[in-house]
Amino acid sequence: MKIRIIDRQRHEPSGRFVTVIAIFLFTFAMTSPGFAQDKSDDILLLSVGESSGLYSDVAVHLQGLLAGVDGYRNAKVDILQESRIESLADGFYDQNSEDVGFRAKVAEGYKNVILIPTINTTPTGTIEYREFNGGPTNVYDEAPLDNKYFAPEVFYEGATQLSNLILNAGSTPKILLPNNVDQQVSDYGSVMKRVANGVGLDLIPGAQAVQATGTISNAEEQFLYASSIFTQVTGLNASSSTYTPAGISSGNAAALGNTAQATIDTQRATQQYSTSYAEEGAVVYRNLDVATAPFNDVVRYAYKGSSTHDWTRDALNKIIDSNPATSAAFRKLGTRNGESIGTRYWHPDDTDPSDAQNQLGKLNNDADQRAFMYVSGSWLGADAQEVIDLNQANMVPMAFDWIKSFAIDSVSGTASTLDALDYHSSSELYFNYAERGWKLIPLTIGMGRLNEAMPDFVASDDGLHMSDPLVYMNAYMMLSSALGTEFPFPDEITAADIHRGSYTTEQIRMAALMGHDLIKELANLSETGDFVPDSDLLITTDQFVAAQIGEQYSFQLFASGGDSAYAWETISDAGLPDGLTLSSEGLLSGTVMDDFGNWNVAVQVTDGTGAFKKAGFKLMAVAVPEPTTGAFVLLAAVGFVVRRSRRRADRFA
Missing domain, CATH: 1.10.287 (Helix Hairpins)
Structure with a gap:
């Protein structure tokens, strides 16, 4: 009962x-492999540096838009914003306290990771340098412009290195182009498109959407960015979502969503550039035309600095003189009869030719020789600019991107490397490029790559002087930048050629050749080192179908745009699971025999013009359903x- x-x-x-x-x-379900902490539908926004706090509301709006449409209601939007991380490259290379966990975060397996460039405010005033007890230096004084700027080369490096981590996590990185109120979009929009194409990522044209809208409020701009991201990752118009942003009428929100959609469609079909970036950028990989300038035997290497620069001079001479095929016409960055122009400080007001430390006197005495003025990152600024201005007809200024933080913090070894990889200290170099038109030797980025590739690498063993891999990388990058080619490297580096640290000839050679590749990449903002044409190429596949263990699997990848001569390849470090292959036509096929759970797959499609795009996916292995x-x-x-x-x-x- x-x-x-x-x-x-x-x-x-x-x-x-x-x-x-x-x-x-x-x-x-939630404790089974492949389900716990699943972020495969989620989106991460990455915003660092001084503009990092501008996108919190974008994340809020994007979350609302996703929750308002079927198929995306469970998607979560995270945002990592950290002003102490100076740039995405800084976050990747530098592992100081504020950077720890940055790499791991981007590799958590999000569906999409949105990279946002840092917009810097033009610096003003002076910098207090403590190197050799030096006083304030007018690094930024008398700058010709006063606006906001960003460093495309630094952003390229961050996007290149982070995209590899993101893709290997089965995620797809994309770039959001934010608006810069102090410059027209044309000033940097096409440059950012070069970066996106050069790394193989989609560019979300937020800046162009803002420009197309006209005068809008900050709240509307944030919603417009969110709408642009939403449309790019879902293919849907933001007006299809039931979400209504606070403070914006439904009609206005719908109009902004339509603007985002129209801008993406228009920009995808608009050619942003058609020429090489080499002549416009901070880094060049070409003949600097010294052959047409009057000179006798060699172009002078004028520099300010200490023994580090002397060693760079020695490395230049070693590389040039050890090549028997080198003619005088190719000695574009050597020294004449062993003489160099070196001193601790620039003295633009001192014009006495008899003064051994006088730069103008030496240059004026050799007016028939073009000079490459090489400026250390520690003492650049208006003083050096005055020297350049007085001798512009026979001078090509090149800024030495060598970080001053060694001397400031008096650290050495591993600590000095981490300290030097803080990109805050190099921002003035890119400021001087943007404002003054100097050309750069990007040694800081080269140092970051060396630190990844060489386990026993230290940037400085005494907290002041460069180690030899950097010395030879620096010299070789100067040659590569000036000649636009890979210069023959000496077969023998003797003990007399090594000044700091214990490195093998092969390590020195590796560092030098790595410098050449870096120069070539940054000159074109392309990981291939070659010009990548603008294209509307797009990977349209959104996700993989699960593979049943023991069963035949066949899945076709799709793309649109470009010239339709598509060639597909796998680019993830782990490759494909045993039993599967990807054809150049984009057919993923074979038989999966093992239960690998989730497998991260990154693919690239390249068309006949050389344009390419990348995307990350997750492939799940599942058992054949058995009701019992x-x-x-x-x-x-x-x-x-x-x-x-x-x-x-x-x-x-």
């Missing part, structure tokens, strides 16, 4: 019993209990 009462009261199984079963099923195993047994048991309970209830009624 007790059972009858319970059954008559419910006429179905106990609610507590069903709840327990539901909790068990949920727990089973696993969760199916539990579900069948629940069904049996329900049916039996109902029959019993009918019998006792």
Whole structure:
């Protein structure tokens, strides 16, 4: 009778019993491999540097838009914003306290990771340098412009290195182009498109959407960015979402969504550039035309600095003189008769030719020789600019991107390397490029790559002087930049050629050749080192179909745009699971024999023009469904209990 009462009261199984079963099923799913901490539908926004705090509301709006459409309601939007990380490159290379965890965060397996460039405010005033007890230096004084700027080369490096991590995590990186109110979009929009194409990523044209809208409020701009991201990652118009942003009318929100959609469509079909970046950028990989300038034997290497620069001079001479095929016409960055122009400071007001430390006197005495003025990162600025201005006809200024933080913090070894990789200290170099038109030797970025490739690398063993891999990388980058080619490297580096540290000839050679490749990349903002044409190429596949273990698998990847002569390849470090292959036509096929759970796959498609795009995916291995195993047994048991309970209830009624 007790059972009858319970059954008559419910006429179905106990609610507590069903709840327990539901909790068990949920727990089973969430603790199974491939389900716990799953971010495969989520989006991460990455914003660092002084503009990092501008995108919090973008994340809020994007979350609302996704929650307002079917198929994306469970997607979560995260944002990593850290002003102490100076740039995305800084976050990748530098592992100081504020940077720790940065790499791991971007590799958590998000569906999409949105990279946002840092917009810097033009610096003003002076910098207090403590190197050799030096006083304030007018690094930024008398700058010709006063606006905001960004360093495309630094952003390229961050996008290149981070995209590899992101893709290997099965995620797809994309770039959001934010608006810069102090410059027209044309000033840097095409440059950012070069970066996106050179790394193989989609560019989300937020800046162009803002420009197309006209005068809008900050809240509307944030929603417009969110709408642009939403459309790019879902293919849907933001007006299709039920989300209504606070403070913006539904009609205005719909109009902004339409603007975002129209801008993406328009920009995808608009050619942003058609020429090489080499002549426009901070880094060049070409003949600097010294052959047409009057000179005798060699172009002078004028520099300010200490023994580090002397060693660079020695390395230049070693590389040039050890090549028997080198003619005088190719000695574009050597020294004449062993003489160099070197001193601790620039003295633009001192024009006495008899003064051994006088730069102008030496240059004026050799007016028939073009000079490459090489400026250390520690003492650049208006003083050096005055020297350049007085000798512009026979001078090509090149800024030495060598970080001053060694001397400032008096650290050495590993600590000095980490300290030097803080890109805050190099921002003035890119400021001087942007404002004054200097050309750069990007040694800081080269140092970051060396630190990744050479386990025993230290940037400085005394907290002041460069180690030899950097010395030879620096010299070789100067040659590469000036000649636009890979220069023959000496076969023998003797003990007399090594000044700091214990490195092998092969390590020195590796550092030098790495410098050449870096110069070539940055000159074109392209990881291939070659010009990448603007293109509307787009990977349209959104996700992979799961592969059943032991069954034949076949899945076709799709792309649109470009010239349709597509060639597909796998680019993830782990490759493909055993049993699967990807054809150049984009067919993923084979038979999966192992239960690998989730496998991260990164692919690249390249068209006949050389344009390419990348995307990351997750491939899941699943067992062939068997109703008598696993969760199916539990579900069948629940069904049996329900049916039996109902029959019993009918019998006792």
